[in-house]
Amino acid sequence: KQEVTQIPAALSVPEGENLVLNCSFTDSAIYNLQWFRQDPGKGLTSLLLIQSSQREQTSGRLNASLDKSSGRSTLYIAASQPGDSATYLCAVEDAGKSTFGDGTTLTVKP
């Protein structure tokens, strides 16, 4: 059974700092990995999707990497802003079924 772990569970940083969120998964037979953002009381917003054949994706200040063989992904956020405060979730997909981690709750202090 696929298991996804995200470390740390919570993170607080001052504005402007660069930071890394970690995601690990136990079964490397995945189709893709997605990083999502979830604001309190809201649904999930997809940030980046990395196909299993890819090693990284970038969007603005966000960069996600995937190392399938070691079962790890990282989400790098550059020059963090208070508006980045949210819960960040990673999910791995295998044939339509996605398994999520429990997320990292990020607080960026002005």
Add this chain to the structure above:
Amino acid sequence: GAGVSQSPRYKVAKRGQDVALRCDPISGHVSLFWYQQALGQGPEFLTYFQNEAQLDKSGLPSDRFFAERPEGSVSTLKIQRTQQEDSAVYLCASTLRVVQETQYFGPGTRLLVL
């Protein structure tokens, strides 16, 4: 609106009641997914449709849970004889074609069973 919509947004049910949760995916999206999210946890997969076909229902926790998508667009998740442990946020997502694509999520339905 162009996004995924869900209704109702909030539902309070007495234990033993039946409830029906509705999901309107983005128009033209082929695949539709249901998830259950407990407080402080990530979403847990329930079931997945491709058009009207339910391809995977392995995540449904019991036979009290039933999902359908009869015309390949709107989907309904039905929970019979609700129990307190069913209290959670139920999320719906859709993708344009088959899997391996970006999932677009609705805002969720928050179910509270008393």
